[in-house]
Amino acid sequence: MASSDLTHEVWSIDDGSFPADASLPERARFLLRYAILAPSSHNSQPWEFVVDGGQIEVHAVEDRWLDVADHDRRELYVSLGCAVENLCIAAERFDLDFDVAYHQDTAPVVVTLQPDSEPSSDRPPALFDAITERVTNHHLFRDAPLGDPVRDELRNCVLEDDVTLVMVDEPEPKSSVAELQAEADRLQMDNSQYRKELGYWIGIGALGDSWLKARIGQAVVSHLDIGDSEAKKNSKLIQSAPAVGLLVTDSDDPSARIRAGQVFERVALAAASNGVAVHPMSQILERPEMRAELTSLLNRHDASPQHLFRLGYPQSEQDHTPRWPLETFLAERP
Numbered sequence: 001m002a003s004s005d006l007t008h009e010v011w012s013i014d015d016g017s018f019p020a021d022a023s024l025p026e027r028a029r030f031l032l033r034y035a036i037l038a039p040s041s042h043n044s045q046p047w048e049f050v051v052d053g054g055q056i057e058v059h060a061v062e063d064r065w066l067d068v069a070d071h072d073r074r075e076l077y078v079s080l081g082c083a084v085e086n087l088c089i090a091a092e093r094f095d096l097d098f099d100v101a102y103h104q105d106t107a108p109v110v111v112t113l114q115p116d117s118e119p120s121s122d123r124p125p126a127l128f129d130a131i132t133e134r135v136t137n138h139h140l141f142r143d144a145p146l147g148d149p150v151r152d153e154l155r156n157c158v159l160e161d162d163v164t165l166v167m168v169d170e171p172e173p174k175s176s177v178a179e180l181q182a183e184a185d186r187l188q189m190d191n192s193q194y195r196k197e198l199g200y201w202i203g204i205g206a207l208g209d210s211w212l213k214a215r216i217g218q219a220v221v222s223h224l225d226i227g228d229s230e231a232k233k234n235s236k237l238i239q240s241a242p243a244v245g246l247l248v249t250d251s252d253d254p255s256a257r258i259r260a261g262q263v264f265e266r267v268a269l270a271a272a273s274n275g276v277a278v279h280p281m282s283q284i285l286e287r288p289e290m291r292a293e294l295t296s297l298l299n300r301h302d303a304s305p306q307h308l309f310r311l312g313y314p315q316s317e318q319d320h321t322p323r324w325p326l327e328t329f330l331a332e333r334p
């Protein structure tokens, strides 16, 4: 996959051009244009799709798996879940009912479009329009609490029995999370392999930087000792956010992680449609020894933590990051 193929053009989709009368695979491929706008760790876009009639197999691609940062593949499956959710929301928008099946084999998720029945789901409205608006905002958030209606809307995004959204907004636990974040940043940045992997994704421009900025960013991350400055910056980002969200699941297998990703994407889209910014912060969960610390701090001893993110009103806007074009992700059955 060439870095030069990364493009922002994918963000402009004319929903009026949905091929309503075309074959089911053609309609499925249109829906996938929304799936690839999903967030993923380091914007690695670790998905591949096999379209067979009305069936869309969603595969994880090992070549784009972050094997240092994400050694247990949690972020890989959470990212897949985000893409699956965009696909489902788009299907619903274009009046296609669907079924989502989770498997333990090579295609961990299969979405089957069912054109002969009416879509019926409990998803909050307005998520579809937010797919092309959503961005991850890495800036400081304003000192303004999330109102109750927004919080309720975010909570209503959890439709799965085995996924729970924990919201942390009291100063004391938030400070403790910020301290853990600082520690995790120092440990991760102390690992040259972690910095090299992060540097690679920055260097190819996946995080949206211009060619020159991407190369400088890669050199800085790969060669300079920035653990302390990252720790200070990120703990301040958490302290300044009115809320931190943590998604936990009852079990810890690929399908639970995918479902956590689906919930996260719904939360991120509902947030975007309310002017609320979202920023995942993965370093604590990337350190096995710190995951338990986080759950015990939040009194969720038996739950599996899957995804941690800041929520708040942004001080400044953030641009979209690029994606590879859809064709790159369409595959034949392996």
Ligand SMILES: Cc1cc2nc3c(=O)[nH]c(=O)nc-3n(C[C@H](O)[C@H](O)[C@H](O)COP(=O)(O)O)c2cc1C
Pocket (backbone or CB within 6 Å): 037, 038, 039, 040, 041, 042, 043, 074, 075, 076, 078, 079, 082, 134, 135, 136, 137, 138, 206, 207, 279, 280, 281, 282, 283, 307, 319, 320, 321
């Ligand atoms: C599973 C997962 C983990 C992520 N972890 C981080 C993180 O630790 N720090 C961060 O700044 N962004 C994180 N992100 C956000 C990605 O960097 C972002 O989604 C990607 O660059 C694409 O940009 P976009 O979300 O603006 O479309 C994460 C996203 C996902 C889905």
